[in-house]
Amino acid sequence: MKLLTLNFLTCAIKTCKTSEASFPLHPRDAELEIVETDLNLPFLKNILPRLMWEEIRTIASELGLPDLPTTAPTREDLVENNAEVQASLQNQTAESAEPAVEEIPSQTAKDLHRILLETCIKDGKLVCGNCAHEYKVMEGVANFLLPGHLV
Amino acid sequence: MPEYLVRLVQVHESFRKAELEALAELAGVDISFVHYLEDSPFAIVSLPSDHAATTVVSRSILSQGIYEFWGRGSTYDELHESVKTRSSSKWKQYEMTPFRFVVDGYRGARSQTEQREIINSFSYLAFKGPIRMRNPDETFSVFEDYDDKADKPKALYFGRFIAGSGREAKTTYDLKKRHYISTTSMDAELALLTANMALAAPGRLFYDPFMGTGGFPVACAHFGAVVCGSDIDGRSIRGTGGSARKGQTGKMDVQGNFKQYGLEPRYLGAFVADLTNSPLRTVQTRDDSTYDGYLDGIVCDPPYGIREGLKVLGSRDQLNETERATHLDRFRDEGYIPPKRAYSFTAILDDVLEFAAATLVVGGRLSMWMPTANDEDVELAIPTHGCLELVSVGVQPFNKWSRRLLTYRKVPRSQAQMVEGGRLGTARNPYEKGVKADDLNDFRRKYFQGFKELEKLRNETNETTGGNS
Numbered sequence: 212m213k214l215l216t217l218n219f220l221t222c223a224i225k226t227c228k229t230s231e232a233s234f235p236l237h238p239r240d241a242e243l244e245i246v247e248t249d250l251n252l253p254f255l256k257n258i259l260p261r262l263m264w265e266e267i268r269t270i271a272s273e274l275g276l277p278d279l280p281t282t283a284p285t286r287e288d289l290v291e292n293n294a295e296v297q298a299s300l301q302n303q304t305a306e307s308a309e310p311a312v313e314e315i316p317s318q319t320a321k322d323l324h325r326i327l328l329e330t331c332i333k334d335g336k337l338v339c340g341n342c343a344h345e346y347k348v349m350e351g352v353a354n355f356l357l358p359g360h361l362v
Numbered sequence: 363m364p365e366y367l368v369r370l371v372q373v374h375e376s377f378r379k380a381e382l383e384a385l386a387e388l389a390g391v392d393i394s395f396v397h398y399l400e401d402s403p404f405a406i407v408s409l410p411s412d413h414a415a416t417t418v419v420s421r422s423i424l425s426q427g428i429y430e431f432w433g434r435g436s437t438y439d440e441l442h443e444s445v446k447t448r449s450s451s452k453w454k455q456y457e458m459t460p461f462r463f464v465v466d467g468y469r470g471a472r473s474q475t476e477q478r479e480i481i482n483s484f485s486y487l488a489f490k491g492p493i494r495m496r497n498p499d500e501t502f503s504v505f506e507d508y509d510d511k512a513d514k515p516k517a518l519y520f521g522r523f524i525a526g527s528g529r530e531a532k533t534t535y536d537l538k539k540r541h542y543i544s545t546t547s548m549d550a551e552l553a554l555l556t557a558n559m560a561l562a563a564p565g566r567l568f569y570d571p572f573m574g575t576g577g578f579p580v581a582c583a584h585f586g587a588v589v590c591g592s593d594i595d596g597r598s599i600r601g602t603g604g605s606a607r608k609g610q611t612g613k614m615d616v617q618g619n620f621k622q623y624g625l626e627p628r629y630l631g632a633f634v635a636d637l638t639n640s641p642l643r644t645v646q647t648r649d650d651s652t653y654d655g656y657l658d659g660i661v662c663d664p665p666y667g668i669r670e671g672l673k674v675l676g677s678r679d680q681l682n683e684t685e686r687a688t689h690l691d692r693f694r695d696e697g698y699i700p701p702k703r704a705y706s707f708t709a710i711l712d713d714v715l716e717f718a719a720a721t722l723v724v725g726g727r728l729s730m731w732m733p734t735a736n737d738e739d740v741e742l743a744i745p746t747h748g749c750l751e752l753v754s755v756g757v758q759p760f761n762k763w764s765r766r767l768l769t770y771r772k773v774p775r776s777q778a779q780m781v782e783g784g785r786l787g788t789a790r791n792p793y794e795k796g797v798k799a800d801d802l803n804d805f806r807r808k809y810f811q812g813f814k815e816l817e818k819l820r821n822e823t824n825e826t827t828g829g830n831s
Contacts, residue, residue, distance in 0.1 A: 212631040216590060219656060220633075223641040234643060248627040253565030254588050261656040261723075331631075346641070352599050355592075355635040356700040358693030360686040362639060362676045 212351050215327040217270055218262055222339035223346075223355045232341040235266040238274055239345070241335035250324045252316050256286050271326055279326070284319045291315035363408040365396055365431040366415050367521040369505065370403040371424050371529070372468070374555070377756035377767065378424045381558050382407065384754075384769070388561045389417040402507055403468050404519050406431055416525040421585065423529055423554045429503060429521030438483060441518040446486070456522075459491045462498040470508030470515060480504055484520075528554075531584060534623070537577075541622050542601060542614035544575045546670045548663055548731075552758070552767075553581040556661050559754065559769045560729040562587040566658035567630075571637045571717070574598050574670075576616035578661040583620065583628040587659070591616075594673060594702070596634035637713055638674045638705070644720035647749050647786050653775040655721040663731040664710055667799055667806040672710060673702040678797045704799040707806070711745045712788040715770070719749040719787070722772040727753070733765040735808045744768060748779045748786045762812045763805075 217235055227233040264283035271279050291314070316324070337346040337353060344361070347354050370378050379398060382405075386393035391414040397406040409415045412430070419428040432452070433445035463481040465472055472480065481504070491499075501523035506515035535550035537543050548556070556578060562568055564586030570578045573591030575598055582589050593599055601615030620629040635641055645652045665672045681689070692698050711732060718728040728750065736759070744755065750770040757766050781789040793802075800807045 212633065216631055216633070219643050220641045221643045223635065223639045225639065228644070236641075251565070251588065251627065254567075257565040257658075258567060258656075328630075350600060351631060352596060353633040354596060355633055355639070355641040356594070356596075357636075357639055357675055358698065359677055359681060359689035359701045360693070362700075 212332050212348060212353055213328050214267075214270065214274075214330045214332070215258070216353075217337075218267060218327075220337070220353075220355075222341060222344060223357055224339070224342060224344060224361055227339055227341045227344075230341040233339050235263070235270055235340075236337040236346065237340060238270065238332060239336045239338050241274060241348070242333045243274065244331045244333040244351075245325075245329050246331050247329055250316050250321065251328070252289065252314060252320060255289055255316075255320055255323060259284070259286055259289070267327075274330075276326060276330065277322075279322075284323070289317055289320040289323075291317050363392070363394075363410055364412075365406055365408050366524065367429040367431040367505070367519055368405045368407055368419065369426045369429065369466070369503075370405055371426060372401075372403045374424060374552070374756065374758060375400050377555055377559075378405075380754035380756055380769070381422055381424050381555060382418060384559050384561060385418045385421055386414075388421075388563055389414060391418065393418065402517070404505055404507055404517070406434075412524050419525050419527050421528040421558060423527070423532060423551060423558060425527045426529060427526045428524045430524055432502075432520045432522060434517065434519045436517055438480070438518065441520060442483065442486070445484075445520050452522075453487050453489075456500055457488065457490055459489070459499045460494045461489055461491050461500045461502060462493060462495050464501060464503045465506070466503055467506040467515070468508060469510055470506055470512065472506070535581065535584065540619060542575050542616065542619050543577070543607065544598060546663075546665070547575055547577045550577075550581070553577045554584065556663075556729045556731070556767060557581040557585050557587075559756075559767060560659040560661045560727045562659055562661075567656065568659045568661060569642075569657050569721075570662050571635075571640070571660070571714070572662045572664050573616070573632060576619050576632070578663065579616075579629070580619055580623060580625065582659070582661060583625040584623070586628070588628050588630055590630035591632045592635040592640075593632070594634065594636045594675075599632045599634065636675045636702075637710065637717060640717060642717075642721060644717070647719050647775075647778070650775055653724070655723050655726065655772075657721045658723055658726050660714075660718050660722065660726075660728045661730075662714065664707075664714060666733045666809075667704075667707060667803040668733075668809055671799065672705050672707060672803060672806075674705040674710075675700055676703045677701045678703050704797065704802050706793040706795075707803040708743075708745070709793045712747075715745050715747040715750060715788050718770065719747050719772065724772055724774050726772050728768075728770045728772075730768050730770075731765050732768055733763055733805055735763045735805060735812070745788060746781070747788045748781050749773060749775075751777075763809065 220236055222233040268279045332348050333351055335348050391410050394408050415428045419425055432449040433441055435441035435444050465477045465480055503521055505519040507517040508515045531554055532551045537547055562582035562585040566587045568582040568587040568589045570591040573593050579589035579591045599616050620626045645655050749772055751773050753769040753771050755766050757764050778786055796802055
């Protein structure tokens with residue numbers, strides 16, 4: 212499972228949902244794997260405001276990944292912003308309405324892509340910070356089915 | 363606005379208009395229907411430009427192409443008259459262009475000689491460019507619409523080809539060629555249509571809570587969305603439940619399907635979960651600041667309880683103290699299987715709506731299939747939710763039952779409607795009560811009773827014919 216999914220997952224137990232401690236789930240004994248994929252800039256831009264930045268930083272540090280900046284990047288931070296690109300963009304708007312040069316993802320975008328969409332939890336556990344219930348991850352698929360006494 | 367002729371396909375008629383409207387919304391353009399008949403594959407729409415027409419139709423599953431509308435009539439005389447009045451200003455533009463003519467008949471065909479005569483009757487267009495049957499710069503099409511078994515067409519159309527549709531995806535994603543499917547996989551055409559209705563597009567995040575072998579997420583990924591899914595049965599995701607295809611061996615899983623179509627980069631992953639105890643974070647729709655969710659779309663085909671059981675977590679009866687203690691004792695053991703119970707079908711539909719309201723972004727869509735019996739006494743009411751506005755309902759009829767594709771849009775908080783009791787939620791009707799699947803699912807009960815009736819009828823006919831021979 213890609214780390215981005217942890218941005219949306221909390222404890223499945225209903226009584227935990229109201230507690231702030233149930234989000235994010237904490238990876239434990241996690242075996243990580245890097246699966247390289249193409250960088251999807253429109254997706255990163257779209258998803259950026261929906262990221263719970265503090266929580267993602269927590270997860271990244273718990274997994275021993277490189278530190279993320281303290282404040283969340285903005286959409287502008289995701290594209291290369293050098294003078295050359297700016298100039299060519301301006302030229303284009305003068306000539307035609309449709310941009311011919313693609314936006315270039317910045318290092319920030321690449322780092323974010325690496326952590327959220329290329330880093331996967333292959334095996335391990337996800338633990339609720341509130342009730343300490345453990346959800347197993349096997350072959351990259353997390354299991355959130357609750358045992359009989361917790362439903 | 364200029365008018366265009368859309369060559370539709372004559373299947374799933376009740377979805378055709380809704381699909382084009384959805385695609386126009388996605389493209390951010392206005393579409394209006396000038397001429398549309400349920401029993402005809404020719405529709406006339408107005409759209410702002412050729413570019414808009416291309417954008418809208420190039421993704422469409424239920425059309426074949428879009429044409430600049432040059433004229434129509436019920437006879438060739440009328441058609442020529444119409445072409446002369448409507449489009450004579452455009453002729454000059456194509457005078458020297460390499461071109462070809464095509465005659466396309468619906469429920470009728472013309473011989474080569476007849477086709478040539480028809481094409482020659484357009485000689486007044488005075489095109490002098492070379493005729494190229496392969497790779498022409500422009501294609502002009504004559505469309506004939508016949509009544510069933512009629513020898514003369516009832517309506518004729520003429521247009522200049524603008525763009526083809528996205529219908530070839532139906533062949534690419536054909537279930538027959540998919541590595542991994544299950545008994546209840548949705549056929550590719552309808553799965554792609556569902557993705558169109560939900561406005562799956564590049565950059566967007568889509569989710570299917572009943573993914574099975576991932577047919578809907580694959581369809582959404584085809585249109586560029588990044589997708590994830592879940593299912594209560596982990597075997598269907600991991601592919602350890604055996605293949606639905608006779609004689610197939612080897613590891614087949616959802617991941618493999620994405621790989622087959624080269625869509626792996628858009629597959630976020632899947633997890634095992636029950637919608638009624640979902641681990642996905644939900645937002646408080648009551649509160650302004652947290653109203654907006656994070657999913658751009660939800661597509662699903664909940665289990666009807668016929669071929670695929672409708673189960674949620676929990677036990678039939680309340681667990682007693684000893685049973686609870688046993689579960690507590692054993693749940694960490696290898697091979698522990700959480701208990702599941704049958705669940706009310708109307709309740710799960712409401713749960714899906716509740717979930718959608720609490721996870722979709724404003725403007726995000728939910729496209730959900732729902733079965734219903736054709737005889738009206740078990741017609742299931744279309745579920746409603748204060749935060750969700752019903753956009754369209756399409757029907758796929760079968761012999762004794764039909765299923766509907768319901769598409770909803772999450773409205774801004776200011777437009778959300780309170781339901782009875784002043785809540786912002788589903789207008790919960792009383793659910794079926796009981797513990798058995800039959801008690802909990804009217805549709806299921808009716809479905810199996812229906813077969814009984816059919817069988818009785820068949821037996822009776824057999825007896826009579828048996829007596830005669």
